[in-house]
Amino acid sequence: MLSQSRFADSLRRFFDSDIWYSFKSSRVTVAAAIVTAVMILTAIFSPWIAPQNPFDPASLDLMDAFTPPVWYEDGVPKYLLGTDDQGRDMLSALMYGARISIFVGFVAVLVSMLIGVTLGVIAGYVGGAVDALIMRIADIQFTFPAILVALLVDGIMRGILPKEVHDDLVLVVIILALGVSGWPQFARTVRGSTLVEKNKEYVLAARVIGLKRSTIMLSHVLPNVLGPVLVIGTINLAIAILGEATLSFLGVGVPPTEPSLGTLIRIGNDFLFSGEWWIVIFPGLTLALLVLSVNLLGDWLRDALNPKLR
Amino acid sequence: MRLTKLFMAGAAALTLFAAQPAVTVNAETLRFAFQGDANSMDPYNLNETFTLGFLGNIYEGLIRRNANLEIEPALAESWEIVEPTRWRFHLRKGVKFHDGTPFTADDVLFSADRVRADGSDLKTRLSADTKVVKVDDYTVDFITPKPNPILIAEWETFYIMSKKWAEKYGAVKPQQATGNEENYATRHANGTGPFKLVSREIDVKTVLEANPDWWGNATKKTNVTRVEFQPISQDATRVAALLSGELDMAYPIPVQDQKRVNANPGTKVIVGPELRTIFLGMDEYRDELLYSNVKGKNPFKDKRVRQAFYQAINIEAIKKKVMRGLSNPSAMMVAPGINGWSDKYKRLPYDPKKAKALLAEAGYPNGFEVGMDCPNDRYVNDEAICQAVVSMLAKVGVKVNLLAQPKAKYFKKVLAPNFDTSFYLIGWTPSSLDALNVLYNLLNCYDPKTGRGKFNLGRYCNPEVDKLTDQILVETDQEKRNALINKAWDLTLGDIATLPLHQQALSWGVRDNVSLKQRADNVFLIREVVIKK
Numbered sequence: 001m002l003s004q005s006r007f008a009d010s011l012r013r014f015f016d017s018d019i020w021y022s023f024k025s026s027r028v029t030v031a032a033a034i035v036t037a038v039m040i041l042t043a044i045f046s047p048w049i050a051p052q053n054p055f056d057p058a059s060l061d062l063m064d065a066f067t068p069p070v071w072y073e074d075g076v077p078k079y080l081l082g083t084d085d086q087g088r089d090m091l092s093a094l095m096y097g098a099r100i101s102i103f104v105g106f107v108a109v110l111v112s113m114l115i116g117v118t119l120g121v122i123a124g125y126v127g128g129a130v131d132a133l134i135m136r137i138a139d140i141q142f143t144f145p146a147i148l149v150a151l152l153v154d155g156i157m158r159g160i161l162p163k164e165v166h167d168d169l170v171l172v173v174i175i176l177a178l179g180v181s182g183w184p185q186f187a188r189t190v191r192g193s194t195l196v197e198k199n200k201e202y203v204l205a206a207r208v209i210g211l212k213r214s215t216i217m218l219s220h221v222l223p224n225v226l227g228p229v230l231v232i233g234t235i236n237l238a239i240a241i242l243g244e245a246t247l248s249f250l251g252v253g254v255p256p257t258e259p260s261l262g263t264l265i266r267i268g269n270d271f272l273f274s275g276e277w278w279i280v281i282f283p284g285l286t287l288a289l290l291v292l293s294v295n296l297l298g299d300w301l302r303d304a305l306n307p308k309l310r
Numbered sequence: 311m312r313l314t315k316l317f318m319a320g321a322a323a324l325t326l327f328a329a330q331p332a333v334t335v336n337a338e339t340l341r342f343a344f345q346g347d348a349n350s351m352d353p354y355n356l357n358e359t360f361t362l363g364f365l366g367n368i369y370e371g372l373i374r375r376n377a378n379l380e381i382e383p384a385l386a387e388s389w390e391i392v393e394p395t396r397w398r399f400h401l402r403k404g405v406k407f408h409d410g411t412p413f414t415a416d417d418v419l420f421s422a423d424r425v426r427a428d429g430s431d432l433k434t435r436l437s438a439d440t441k442v443v444k445v446d447d448y449t450v451d452f453i454t455p456k457p458n459p460i461l462i463a464e465w466e467t468f469y470i471m472s473k474k475w476a477e478k479y480g481a482v483k484p485q486q487a488t489g490n491e492e493n494y495a496t497r498h499a500n501g502t503g504p505f506k507l508v509s510r511e512i513d514v515k516t517v518l519e520a521n522p523d524w525w526g527n528a529t530k531k532t533n534v535t536r537v538e539f540q541p542i543s544q545d546a547t548r549v550a551a552l553l554s555g556e557l558d559m560a561y562p563i564p565v566q567d568q569k570r571v572n573a574n575p576g577t578k579v580i581v582g583p584e585l586r587t588i589f590l591g592m593d594e595y596r597d598e599l600l601y602s603n604v605k606g607k608n609p610f611k612d613k614r615v616r617q618a619f620y621q622a623i624n625i626e627a628i629k630k631k632v633m634r635g636l637s638n639p640s641a642m643m644v645a646p647g648i649n650g651w652s653d654k655y656k657r658l659p660y661d662p663k664k665a666k667a668l669l670a671e672a673g674y675p676n677g678f679e680v681g682m683d684c685p686n687d688r689y690v691n692d693e694a695i696c697q698a699v700v701s702m703l704a705k706v707g708v709k710v711n712l713l714a715q716p717k718a719k720y721f722k723k724v725l726a727p728n729f730d731t732s733f734y735l736i737g738w739t740p741s742s743l744d745a746l747n748v749l750y751n752l753l754n755c756y757d758p759k760t761g762r763g764k765f766n767l768g769r770y771c772n773p774e775v776d777k778l779t780d781q782i783l784v785e786t787d788q789e790k791r792n793a794l795i796n797k798a799w800d801l802t803l804g805d806i807a808t809l810p811l812h813q814q815a816l817s818w819g820v821r822d823n824v825s826l827k828q829r830a831d832n833v834f835l836i837r838e839v840v841i842k843k
Contacts, residue, residue: 057697058704062624065631085632086697270545274566 022304032296039290043102046095051078054093055258061087069278082278084267090278093264094286100260101287104175105241109233111179112240116186117222117229123187124194125217135191138184146239147246149181150174154252174253178243182236189232193225227305234298238291245287261287338841339536340824342559342834343548346687346717347513347541352495353469354430354484356721357765359586359739362467363833364539367518368408369469369501372399372418373462377827377838379743381462385413385470385502394457394786401448405525407472408499408506415444420473429486431725433761434751435468456784463742475500488722504530504837505537515540518836532839543687543716552577552819558841559826561834562690563819565634571819583638584816585645585830586739588689590623590699590809592616592732595756595769599732601681601711609678610732610768616806618668621661622706623699625811632694636815642799643738643748645813647830650745650795655803657810665706677707683734684712685720690814696735726756726764734767737814739831745795749779753802770807 014020023029042049053059064087068075075082081090123134141149154177158166166173197203198221206216241261247253248262249269259267261283268280348364349356356362366374372386383389386399405413422442425432436442441453454461476482479494499507504526505518518537524530542548545564552560553574563571568579592610593599599608609615625639641657644650669677684696693714700710710733715723724731740747755771756763762776763769778798785791802808816832827838 056704057701057710060701060704062627062631062698062701085694086701087631270564271566272546273549273570274564275569276566 019304023300026300028296029300032293032300035289035293036297039098039286039293040102042095043099046092046099050089050092050095051080052089052092054088054096063087066276068276081282082276084264084279085271085276090282093259094261094282097259097261097264097283098286098290100171100254100258101241101244101262101290104171104178104244104254104260105237107175108178108182108240108244109236111175112182112236113186113229113233115179116183117190117226119183120187120190121194121217121222121225124191125198125213125221131191134187138187141181141184146181147243150177150243150247151250151252153177153180154247158252170253170255174244174247177247178240181243182240185232185236186229189228190225193228194221197221197224231298231302231305234301235295238294238298241287241294242291261290337535338533339538340534340559340836340839340841341538341540341557342561343540343542343551343557344561344834345541345543345545345548348516349487349718349721350485350496351499351507351510352481352485352493353467353471353501354425354427354432355496356487357431357434357467358721359741359832362741363831364516365469365499365501366467366503366833367505367537367836368499368503368507369471370503371465371468371470372401373465375466375829377829377835379829379831381466384466385418389462392451395454397452397454397461398445399450399452401450402525403448405502406523407475407502408521409472409475411472411474413470413472413502414447415450416447417470417473418442418450419444420476421468421470424471424476424482424484425468427484429489430484431487431764432468434747434764435464438760457786458783459786460742460744460746463744464747467741469501471495472500488725488728504532513541526837530837532837533841534836534839537836549819552821555821557821558824559818559820559834559839561816561818561832563817565636565690565815565817568817576822577819578822580816580818580820580826580828581636582816582828582830583645583647584739584814584832585647585743586689586737586832587640587643587645587813588692588695588735588737588811589643590619590811591734591736591766591768591770592619592809593729593768594807595729595771599680600730601732603679604674609672609674609680612672613806614668614672615674616809617658618665618672618706619703619708620658620665620806620809621668622665622702622708623809623811624660624702625657626660627702628695628698629812632691632698633812633814636817637690637812638815639812640810642803643752643808643810644740644745648740648743648745648748650748650792650799652796652799654796655799662702662706669706669708674707677709679709679711680733681711681713681731683720683724683731684714685717685735686714688717688720689735689737690817692735695811699735724767726767727758729767729769731767735811736765736767738765741831743831745798746779746782749775749782749795749798749802753798753807754779768808770802770805772801772805772807775801 064083065085067079067083069082070077070080079089083089119134123131154173157173203216203220206220244253244260245262248260249266254260254263264283265280268283271279344360348361349358353365353369370384372384373381374384376382385402387402389397389399392398401415407413419442422436425435426438439455443451445451481493481495485493485496497510504521504524506521508517508519510516516539520535542551548560549563549567551557563579571577571579594610596608598606629637629639639657641655642651682696684693686693696712696714700712703710724734738752750762751765753766753770754763754776756766756769775798778794782791782794785794816828818828823842825840827835829835
């Protein structure tokens with residue numbers, strides 16, 4: 001009973017908060033949140049709700065290839081959004097494709113976050129040569145476009161790993177490539193906040209009572225610098241999803257037998273001239289909508305968490 | 311300030327002046343694109359239609375074929391069969407290589423050695439036991455151990471290289487297609503042909519210029535003085551470049567884009583049947599497949615498994631959906647139009663139930679897993695065909711792991727001596743236009759010494775077929791010869807040595823002001839191109 005009322009309490013507190021108010025009052029944000037939520041839920045549950053398993057070659061029928069969407073004369077209700085060149089149901093392919101895109105995006109951001117926050121706190125707290133080294137590496141990486149770094153990491157992995165192993169690890173490779181390409185932003189922001197926190201009295205107090213440096217960093221500084229990380233994380237999620245799509249579009253990402261949104265766009269690209277527009281437009285629209293919604297959410301989060309803008 | 315202006319005006323005047331003569335002699339640039347690049351400039355590097363066809367603008371053989379594929383004299387002005395085993399060639403006099411050295415019998419002897427040297431992919435052009443004898447500077451004899459009625463049939467692509475040039479630059483040994491080594495001839499060329507190599511950036515652009523000293527200039531048809539070739543692997547990009555006027559010619563035009571190219575004012579598609587047969591092959595040699603979950607035995611050694619694969623493939627669906635009607639399903643390894651083709655052979659029917667039963671009978675009731683190699687920039691919709699095959703085989707329980715790669719990587723993997731494949735798609739045009747070439751290269755037991763069966767990547771081996779091939783090689787009576795060829799088909803088709811799929815259609819996109827001849831082997835002869843104003 002007690003825990004239940006405590007939960008209700010915190011829920012009430014949340015609905016009374018400024019953040020909820022600012023969320024509620026921005027219609028665009030609410031729309032973006034709904035779109036994102038629907039997409040993520042569809043992605044998670046796609047194996048149960050998709051009409052077809054597009055990754056299973058046995059379920060495809062070549063004779064159904066190039067069926068247009070259902071509102072065309074030749075369309076069939078079985079394939080709401082039509083089929084691609086192999087007879088794959090576009091709707092199912094979109095659901096499964098979004099699933100891979102979102103999964104890769106999420107995990108890649110987590111990887112960036114892990115590397116970036118760790119290095120950022122260390123750089124900010126320890127200072128000196130360590131700080132200089134870490135931040136110069138970050139600066140150097142900033143001069144390259146993220147996608148270039150991701151391509152580089154991907155290329156090196158392909159070179160090192162034997163072909164068979166690489167095929168099994170293709171998702172891991174892409175995640176690592178995108179993760180490594182995104183860490184400097186986290187590191188830079190976290191380092192800034194750490195520098196501010198470091199001289200505050202509670203940190204000084206902790207040092208005076210003789211706590212270890214690692215303890216101070218982990219349990220005192222870290223919790224206080226995580227606010228901005230959430231904002232960067234959300235915006236980087238959109239960037240990582242786009243990054244995965246770019247890699248797949250260039251043909252170095254997810255293989256065509258298990259297509260992500262980027263792979264679907266690459267396949268559909270070949271049919272742009274021949275009038276089968278649905279093969280490329282639907283994945284393109286889905287990707288644009290997903291990235292836009294996540295970006296809008298990130299923007300709103302940045303404004304809502306920034307005390308200066310309140 | 312004034313000085314600069316004066317200088318600039320002078321420079322402008324000079325450029326105008328310099329440009330003048332070029333305009334008056336009617337300079338025409340031909341810009342064309344293909345889906346991949348020529349593998350090398352070394353003419354013995356890879357026995358592949360596009361590479362050799364492109365090099366045919368720079369290099370020449372003793373003979374050549376015209377737009378109708380008929381044999382014409384080229385570097386040899388004439389030839390005669392002195393005895394059944396001795397052919398005498400009278401070389402054309404006054405021919406110069408692009409670097410200015412004169413062409414003589416020594417170059418023919420040198421090329422005959424080089425084409426048969428280790429690393430050459432064209433060993434089959436001239437058998438190892440053929441003797442090449444210089445009679446004088448402009449006469450060469452070829453002495454074969456047995457009579458060979460079709461000795462010169464494949465010589466259009468047996469290009470003659472300059473001995474002096476190769477020795478001077480250390481390109482005496484041919485560059486091997488499956489290795490990573492290069493020689494001077496990989497990026498440079500010195501032929502006798504109508505065009506000279508001006509510059510080459512691999513996978514980006516290759517520029518040729520008309521050869522002012524070509525022996526055939528007096529009678530040449532083409533008015534092209536400069537050729538800019540770019541490989542464009544993306545179908546959509548290649549079509550867009552043609553539509554926007556960036557190219558004068560592009561091939562292949564994907565079947566799905568033909569309507570669009572024809573509807574666009576100023577461009578059109580020329581289609582025609584191609585002599586190339588696309589087929590699937592399987593590793594029938596190793597005791598255990600390289601890429602499979604079946605261990606300790608090779609399922610493809612069982613004819614029932616090969617037949618199951620054959621009957622699981624719905625060739626009509628591939629024709630209708632992947633090829634959009636522009637293919638000719640084939641029961642044989644040769645196309646109509648090749649000597650040795652016969653309409654008496656029919657495809658086994660598409661029958662997935664039978665396929666499943668055959669697999670069960672062979673001991674694979676639940677199918678098995680196998681890796682498949684496929685090029686993705688070589689044949690019309692090659693990757694899409696492979697994907698369709700993957701899904702059709704999945705329906706009978708066989709799980710195929712597809713590896714589709716650009717042809718440069720693909721060929722390196724699957725060709726001799728690596729044969730690094732279990733199941734593959736490839737296409738073949740017999741450059742002699744005769745079935746013997748197909749039997750010898752694709753269906754004879756592999757012999758690394760002579761190059762026999764070199765493109766029999768699955769190493770199917772039936773000694774009976776080899777025996778027949780030897781008989782066909784020396785049989786001069788046309789009727790008897792064709793009867794022997796039919797016998798060989800009975801054996802190989804009965805064994806289901808390979809899985810023939812179809813002949814694709816040629817599909818070239820051209821601007822309306824470009825006139826050209828489409829050769830049935832998909833070779834683009836620039837010497838036949840005329841660009842109208």
